[in-house]
Amino acid sequence: MSRKEPDFATGFLVHDVSRLRKKVVDHELKPLGITRSQWWVLVNIARYAEDGIAQTELARLMSVGKVSLGGLIDRMEASGWLERLPDPEDRRAKKVVMTKAGEKLLGEMQGIASGINKRIMKGITKEQNKLLDGILKTMKHNLLQMGAAEE
Amino acid sequence: MSRKEPDFATGFLVHDVSRLRKKVVDHELKPLGITRSQWWVLVNIARYAEDGIAQTELARLMSVGKVSLGGLIDRMEASGWLERLPDPEDRRAKKVVMTKAGEKLLGEMQGIASGINKRIMKGITKEQNKLLDGILKTMKHNLLQMGAAEE
DNA sequence: AAATAATAGTATGCATGATAACTAAGTTCA
């Protein structure tokens, strides 16, 4: 029984992997003019919001603060991937929609992202990956239970 | 074979867990006046640098940029957990050492951190945790190979 | 209807982590 690894090592391992992955992915996506976080916004809009979605609702779906998402949308609107449209039903709200450029970009990114991912997951079997996803989902669930969901 | 989960979902799962964990841990550590990242600096100094370490060397050990670490040390020095001492061997370099207050804090944090971790890992067996760590280490290794180590 | 609550989004300020460009100091090599 080694004492070298304290029982919170997993957390910092997750932190390291997340940080290094952000660095690598952002570097690879740089020629496209988009970042990993912005890409994730596109993916979620494509998945959940065919014809527009309110910022707060999207933030809730992504488990992200509405302020953080607001900043992301600012930059993505400036880049031309997204647009804010007024919601005719609610004058407080804005409908976020992907532009044609955003859709085109998202399509182009599928292959690139898949290639990056293959390299990051090198040496890890499909079964291991499935297991990994399951454990991470449990951790995410625990964290949301612990109050990470509060706004 | 479901098409719902694209093959890069693992990456964003890691991102979510990392982000949510940061939020939860920082919130729990707030009464102590320290953050998760600053805590990790203390742990690494305690592990590798009994009597001081140069910033660049510590950054290398932690796989973090020297600028990022410099900022962390700024804030931790202001909080009184660390000190920068001139290196008598090299006038460019500074030896980072933990203060008495830093050592005391690190000791107090062991129990707290362990408790937080238990809650985050609820429902995950020791074997699963070991497997998780192994896979994450493989991913980290791949990422460092992919150029995430460059300065 | 008027007062109160809740909700959508923004503004502000901070911590973290990155890159790029810079200064100062040490090292190598012709």
Place this chain on the structure above:
DNA sequence: TGAACTTAGTTATCATGCATACTATTATTT
């Protein structure tokens, strides 16, 4: 030795994500 290179650390600027506080609406309650 002196020029060229390398290294340690800082400054400046940016993206992400958080909390807090605010404005403008909408919904609810009395």
